[in-house]
Amino acid sequence: MSVCLSFSNLPSSLSLHHLPFLSFPPLPLVLSMPSSNQGWPEDFGFQLGGNGPSYILSVEEGSSAHLAGLQAGDQVLEIEGHNVSTLGPQAVMAIAQTQKNIPPSIGVVSRIQQVSQLSNPSQQ
Numbered sequence: 001m002s003v004c005l006s007f008s009n010l011p012s013s014l015s016l017h018h019l020p021f022l023s024f025p026p027l028p029l030v031l032s033m034p035s036s037n038q039g040w041p042e043d044f045g046f047q048l049g050g051n052g053p054s055y056i057l058s059v060e061e062g063s064s065a066h067l068a069g070l071q072a073g074d075q076v077l078e079i080e081g082h083n084v085s086t087l088g089p090q091a092v093m094a095i096a097q098t099q100k101n102i103p104p105s106i107g108v109v110s111r112i113q114q115v116s117q118l119s120n121p122s123q124q
Contacts, residue, residue, distance in 0.1 A: 033064065037104060040096045044103050046070055048089035055111065070108060078107030 034043040041048055045063020048054050056074040059066050076092055077085045080099050084092045096104045 033102065035102070037097045037099055037102055040093060040103065041065070048076065048092060050089060052086050052088040052091075054084070054087060054089045054092045056108065064103065070106070071110065073111050074108035075111045076106060076108055078105075080104045081107075 034040075044065050045060035046065040047057045049057040054076040056065075056070055056072055056076070058072050059070050075085070077083070079092060079096045080101060082095060084095060087095075096106070
């Protein structure tokens, strides 16, 4: 069932406070999922960086990566069960982009504290 409310035809003497309260169930969240892994990771809402190991640099809010719980600073450990913990971003992307599952599963561990400590050596 869909309902369309138009307030443009309301008499000027009637305010929105006079309208009956309408309650609707929440709309389902719909994500547009890419049809292949060729644009991984950007098409799934995140970016990789590092020199081996690889880290999540940023995660787009509301993306499939964000909804899956990926966070900036996470270290990438696995792609579809393959150990990639020592590989740089280009090698990790090459592996992910050839996987059949869309998106490929990704195993990470949070390294947020360690990343922030490395970026400011004066705090050590």
